[in-house]
Amino acid sequence: MKNILKSTLFLGLLVAFTSCNNSGKSGGNGALSNNIAEKVYVAPGEHDSHYAFISGGYSGNLTVYGLPSGRMFKEIPVFSQFPTNGYGYSEETKPMLETSYGFIPWDDSHHPDISQTNGELDGRWVFINGNNTPRIARVSLRSFETEEIIEVPNSAGNHSSSFITENTEYVVAGTRFSVPVPQRDMPIKDYKGNFKGALTFISVDPEHGHMDIKFQVLMPGFNYDLSHPGRGKSHGWFFFTTYNTEEANTLLEVNASQNDKDFIAAINWKKIEEYVNNGGGTMMPANYAHNLLDEATHIVTSTMKKEVRVVNPSEVPGAVYLLPTPKSPHGCDVDPSGEYIVGNGKLSANLTVHSFTKMLDAIENEKFAGDAYGIPILNFEDVLAGSVEQPGLGPLHTEFDGKGNAYTTFFISSEVVKWKLGTWEVIDRKPTYYSVGHLTIPGGNSRKPFGKYMFAMNKITKDRYLPVGPEMEHSAQLYDISGDKMELLLDFPTHGEPHYAAAIPAEIIKENSLKFYKLADNKHPHKATNEGETKVVRDGKNVHVYMTLIRSHFAPDNIEGVKVGDKVYFHITNLEQDFDVPHGFAIIGANNAELLIAPGQTRTLTWEPKQVGVWPFYCTDFCSALHQEMQGYVRVSPKDSNIELSWSLGDDI
Amino acid sequence: MKKASIIMIIGSLLLLGLFKFPLWNIMLGAPQYPEPLGMNIYIDGIEGVEEFDLQNIDGLNHYIGMKTIPKPDEMWEFSVFPKVVLTMVILGVIIGIFGYLEKINYKLFLGWFLLMSVLGILGMYDFNNWLIDYGSNLDPNAIIKITNPDGTPMSYKPPLLGFQKLLNFDVTSLPHIGGYLMFIGMFLTLIAFWMGRKASLRQTKA
Ligand SMILES: [Cu+2]
Numbered sequence: 046m047k048n049i050l051k052s053t054l055f056l057g058l059l060v061a062f063t064s065c066n067n068s069g070k071s072g073g074n075g076a077l078s079n080n081i082a083e084k085v086y087v088a089p090g091e092h093d094s095h096y097a098f099i100s101g102g103y104s105g106n107l108t109v110y111g112l113p114s115g116r117m118f119k120e121i122p123v124f125s126q127f128p129t130n131g132y133g134y135s136e137e138t139k140p141m142l143e144t145s146y147g148f149i150p151w152d153d154s155h156h157p158d159i160s161q162t163n164g165e166l167d168g169r170w171v172f173i174n175g176n177n178t179p180r181i182a183r184v185s186l187r188s189f190e191t192e193e194i195i196e197v198p199n200s201a202g203n204h205s206s207s208f209i210t211e212n213t214e215y216v217v218a219g220t221r222f223s224v225p226v227p228q229r230d231m232p233i234k235d236y237k238g239n240f241k242g243a244l245t246f247i248s249v250d251p252e253h254g255h256m257d258i259k260f261q262v263l264m265p266g267f268n269y270d271l272s273h274p275g276r277g278k279s280h281g282w283f284f285f286t287t288y289n290t291e292e293a294n295t296l297l298e299v300n301a302s303q304n305d306k307d308f309i310a311a312i313n314w315k316k317i318e319e320y321v322n323n324g325g326g327t328m329m330p331a332n333y334a335h336n337l338l339d340e341a342t343h344i345v346t347s348t349m350k351k352e353v354r355v356v357n358p359s360e361v362p363g364a365v366y367l368l369p370t371p372k373s374p375h376g377c378d379v380d381p382s383g384e385y386i387v388g389n390g391k392l393s394a395n396l397t398v399h400s401f402t403k404m405l406d407a408i409e410n411e412k413f414a415g416d417a418y419g420i421p422i423l424n425f426e427d428v429l430a431g432s433v434e435q436p437g438l439g440p441l442h443t444e445f446d447g448k449g450n451a452y453t454t455f456f457i458s459s460e461v462v463k464w465k466l467g468t469w470e471v472i473d474r475k476p477t478y479y480s481v482g483h484l485t486i487p488g489g490n491s492r493k494p495f496g497k498y499m500f501a502m503n504k505i506t507k508d509r510y511l512p513v514g515p516e517m518e519h520s521a522q523l524y525d526i527s528g529d530k531m532e533l534l535l536d537f538p539t540h541g542e543p544h545y546a547a548a549i550p551a552e553i554i555k556e557n558s559l560k561f562y563k564l565a566d567n568k569h570p571h572k573a574t575n576e577g578e579t580k581v582v583r584d585g586k587n588v589h590v591y592m593t594l595i596r597s598h599f600a601p602d603n604i605e606g607v608k609v610g611d612k613v614y615f616h617i618t619n620l621e622q623d624f625d626v627p628h629g630f631a632i633i634g635a636n637n638a639e640l641l642i643a644p645g646q647t648r649t650l651t652w653e654p655k656q657v658g659v660w661p662f663y664c665t666d667f668c669s670a671l672h673q674e675m676q677g678y679v680r681v682s683p684k685d686s687n688i689e690l691s692w693s694l695g696d697d698i
Numbered sequence: 699m700k701k702a703s704i705i706m707i708i709g710s711l712l713l714l715g716l717f718k719f720p721l722w723n724i725m726l727g728a729p730q731y732p733e734p735l736g737m738n739i740y741i742d743g744i745e746g747v748e749e750f751d752l753q754n755i756d757g758l759n760h761y762i763g764m765k766t767i768p769k770p771d772e773m774w775e776f777s778v779f780p781k782v783v784l785t786m787v788i789l790g791v792i793i794g795i796f797g798y799l800e801k802i803n804y805k806l807f808l809g810w811f812l813l814m815s816v817l818g819i820l821g822m823y824d825f826n827n828w829l830i831d832y833g834s835n836l837d838p839n840a841i842i843k844i845t846n847p848d849g850t851p852m853s854y855k856p857p858l859l860g861f862q863k864l865l866n867f868d869v870t871s872l873p874h875i876g877g878y879l880m881f882i883g884m885f886l887t888l889i890a891f892w893m894g895r896k897a898s899l900r901q902t903k904a
Contacts, residue, residue: 621757622753
């Protein structure tokens, strides 16, 4: 009864704040009263100054936007099949979506993070987590394609991910849900003390970016919500917010909100790394997929890994501490100097900021308040740097501008609040209209933020755009933060549900962007690098077509001798060596997708003809003045037919 | 005469630049090619300015039925030009050396210049003929056929020198480093002649 009363009160509060926000909104939106339009206008042919990589949430992808225009440039499929280009449908890319549960063609992608060198964005890769089937992906910022996905065992709800240490030594994958480790059949009510939360440290090869699970820390069965690496003075540490330190297993809304304080778990990963390098930890049987694109063959190979190294934190003294943090903290954000760790208690009226220096001091003087499963708990007062008093309701995430200011989103009061590090005073606040989640400042997750723009990502859009029925795309809002006060510049729709985003000045990556794949470097086993190499080969019921594309024809364009019940593999190479000249391939009755084949690339589509006839195929990408002529036919004969395989191009002329 | 001869030698040697640098350059720009396509014409063959420019130019040209850009072994010029240039360099240097040793008359400097000019003009004439053939000898099965207002087939001949609009392309044809070195070299041999003449007049006066 008491609990019900509490949640009713809380809901009332929420409504009050939302309506207050609505009434405030109609007043002060004076976009036309000054030159705001000019600040986001990027003239035709000119380039935006920044790239933004926005996670697509339940779309499983990553979208690329330009700032300040808010124009969307590309949708990069990561954990999702993508009929637009055949990702996850073509034979080469299907293995990218393999997991220990089989082929999983979707996920919930949350937090992109750009690779760093010396704590600064280096623009080589962007990493992003799949939340549902725990995975971490690496996307190349040269090809803007997903190059690698590693599954995370002993994990569930891969949420406090994918954040990167300041030399890209590790990308972390922290589990949101604690689960039995190893998984087993057991009563759910026995959760407490039996479930574990795995925090996974995935090493990144400095040259190629290849990922490998170095170790997993098996933490107590809390929920691990978000995380951030230390930087500068705190480099070598990683911080994770927790909730449900009550270890409840049902009605968490109430049962996980009982403790006044949950924790930020501080992990000294350098210490654990050293322990592991000296043979510490134990190898544990596991089953997880590692999917890697070969740059030369353009083919993804999926390998199942069979063990993982796990570390019990109580066996590495001095490596893990718990920092009490009020009220189910969500965001866990470290300022550019590495001194301040902001823990945003979702249900707290104040914002809590811990001091790294004070934390080290408390550790050195062994001022512990107790322990949880052998992990020392520090005193709240000993580590507190300060708190921002009553800044708003429902604080979620904080980013930094590199000028000593922090910006925090407030979900319930729907606003962004700017406050000063050290003095904890609120400097400015701006409404975001409807339930903001994350916010991003380019480089805001590094030692060197580029503090010109900030954008907030909303969970609800309502009347910001023309209505399109009950379900709308979400919205981002771009602010100029170069002055004392934030200035709202632009609304732009985002695809899927935007969680976090990473943004970077354009010049760091645009010069390295790949224009086409070199045909001479193509090592695909089924490539045809010129029309002379095209052929059709039968291998039992499998028919392999080695086909080429060039403006404006297929070679071959007439194929005969295919039979009902065959499985036809179209291995198609795009011979173009020119920027932005892909060709498409579509064939009637294909049960999977079309293909979009980049210049110099080879892609394979399977087609299982079910009906006798002469069936057309064509190019789906308007490639030239004669695109419409870019077509051909496959003759499909009955199962028992004895028509020999034959193929041709241009014999009539 | 010694100074003049040294300049004669330097002038002739500048022609060696043609073995390293392109003689001529033709650039093709269009809205869909933010980075224009281009070909560099060397005395022994044609190369793309960027690695795949020739392939892409050929790809475009096939629509209007133009021949592919010739490979070195498809034109006699590319084997003869280097020999001619090398001969002229050697000849110029020999003339210069003999001039230095005062064994020959400065008028031979002018002779070399005139011979080189004649060869150069013949070369340009030949090059222009090739451009005419390349731009107007089109495949009768060409996909796109465009005629002039008078009904004659349009020529896609690039300009020998300067700028011209060809369909949607802006074509610019200019000498390149090797060409400029050659012009400077030839100009130097003319100066050598003039200095030799001055020196010889001074000698006669004295
Ligand atoms: Cu096409």
